[in-house]
Amino acid sequence: MARMAGRRALLAVPVLLAVTFGVFAIAAASPFDPVTAYAGGAGLTASQETLDQLRANLGVDQPLVARWWHWLTGALTGDLGQSTSLRQPVAQVIGERIGWSALLCGLAFAVAVVLGTALGVLAARRRGGLFDRAVTSVSYALEAAPPFWLGLLAIWLFALKLDVLPAGGLTDTGAETATAGQIASHALLPALVLAVSQLPWFVLYVRQGVGDALEEDPVRGARARGLRERTILLRHALRSGLLPVLTLIGSRVPELITGALLVETVFSWPGVASATVQAATGVDFPLLASLTVLATAAVLAGNLLSDLLYGLADPRVAFDG
Numbered sequence: 001m002a003r004m005a006g007r008r009a010l011l012a013v014p015v016l017l018a019v020t021f022g023v024f025a026i027a028a029a030s031p032f033d034p035v036t037a038y039a040g041g042a043g044l045t046a047s048q049e050t051l052d053q054l055r056a057n058l059g060v061d062q063p064l065v066a067r068w069w070h071w072l073t074g075a076l077t078g079d080l081g082q083s084t085s086l087r088q089p090v091a092q093v094i095g096e097r098i099g100w101s102a103l104l105c106g107l108a109f110a111v112a113v114v115l116g117t118a119l120g121v122l123a124a125r126r127r128g129g130l131f132d133r134a135v136t137s138v139s140y141a142l143e144a145a146p147p148f149w150l151g152l153l154a155i156w157l158f159a160l161k162l163d164v165l166p167a168g169g170l171t172d173t174g175a176e177t178a179t180a181g182q183i184a185s186h187a188l189l190p191a192l193v194l195a196v197s198q199l200p201w202f203v204l205y206v207r208q209g210v211g212d213a214l215e216e217d218p219v220r221g222a223r224a225r226g227l228r229e230r231t232i233l234l235r236h237a238l239r240s241g242l243l244p245v246l247t248l249i250g251s252r253v254p255e256l257i258t259g260a261l262l263v264e265t266v267f268s269w270p271g272v273a274s275a276t277v278q279a280a281t282g283v284d285f286p287l288l289a290s291l292t293v294l295a296t297a298a299v300l301a302g303n304l305l306s307d308l309l310y311g312l313a314d315p316r317v318a319f320d321g
Contacts, residue, residue: 012300017072019296020289024068027285034060034084034283058084071289080290085282086275090290093275098294100170101271104187105260108194109252116199117245120206121238125229127211136207139200147197147259151266154193165189168267190267197259198252205248210241250306253299 027034035055055061059070071081080090123132142150159167166172166189171182213219214237222232261273268274272291279287 008300008304012297015300016293016296020072020075020293021068023285023289023292024064024071027067028064030283032283034058034285071286075290075293081286083279083284083287085278085284085287090287093287094272094290094294097270097272097275100269101260101264101273104191104194104264104269104271105256107187107191108198108260109256111191111195112198112202113245113249115195116202117206117242119199120203121210121233123203123207124210124214124237124241125233127207132207135203139203142196143200145197146262147193148262148266150196151190151193151263154189155266158189168269170270187269190263190269193267194256194259194263197263198256201248201252202245205245206242209244210237213237213241216240247306250299250302250304253302254295257295257298 035051035058052061059067062070074081078091080094082088083090083093086093119135123135126132155167158165166186168186168190170186171178210233214233216237219232219237223229257273260271261276263269264271264274265277272294275287276291278284279291
């Protein structure tokens with residue numbers, strides 16, 4: 001296990017280097033001018049000399065490779081540069097927001113896994129039945145629903161029509177401090193929307209895996225020996241049927257990040273994903289490069305976690321093979 005994790009860590013280095021270089025290459029080819037975005041309305045009346053000086057201060061007058069190398073060497077020492085859109089150090093922007101994104105994504109992912117597993121198992125017990133058809137139909141419908149549409153629908157229903165949950169933000173309007181109760185009530189709706197956007201894949205994978213396991217010879221033999229259906233489901237079918245779900249955990253990380261990007265924007269949640277939108281619209285490439293590296297590292301870590309969980313669940317898998 002340790003050897004495989006070490007190999008993955010070494011392979012992640014060139015991937016991260018390529019990703020960061022790609023961000024700066026896109027920045028060089030982009031038609032958008034970061035100096036104009038940074039100056040705002042003042043840039044319309046500023047002299048060319050002032051714009052050139054600002055360009056030099058931001059470091060965007062350097063060649064592509066020089067800009068990338070300057071950012072990379074600074075990042076290795078902990079200096080991620082200055083965010084031009086938020087006018088803060090990039091490390092400070094990420095440090096203030098990453099905890100809220102982790103809270104939202106963690107809650108949503110836990111709900112999606114637990115609820116998806118439960119619904120998938122119940123649907124697999126009687127495939128073709130009324131409950132199975134209803135769950136499968138809703139899952140396919142939710143697969144096609146974009147997270148921002150689900151978010152807007154949830155705000156309309158629960159915040160505007162029923163008035164039972166806040167529409168967005170982290171705390172109540174006018175609140176001076178963030179209490180645990182306020183954070184919980186404000187996090188509930190975006191976490192549920194993000195969970196629902198991830199739910200269909202877990203439901204369908206569990207339904208397929210457990211349903212196929214229930215038709216295997218060992219399960220038929222257990223039924224022939226007179227074992228109870230609950231025992232057969234929990235001890236025989238569930239374990240082998242959930243193995244494909246372990247690989248799904250890692251593959252859903254990119255979709256989770258993309259969904260969080262949209263959900264945080266809709267609900268004005270102060271996370272890292274919403275800062276990505278500001279970085280993109282503000283042509284803030286130092287912040288965008290750091291957030292891209294963070295997202296890539298999360299995807300690589302998710303894939304590694306899936307392999308480790310699969311190996312622990314199935315002894316036939318060799319970690320060092």
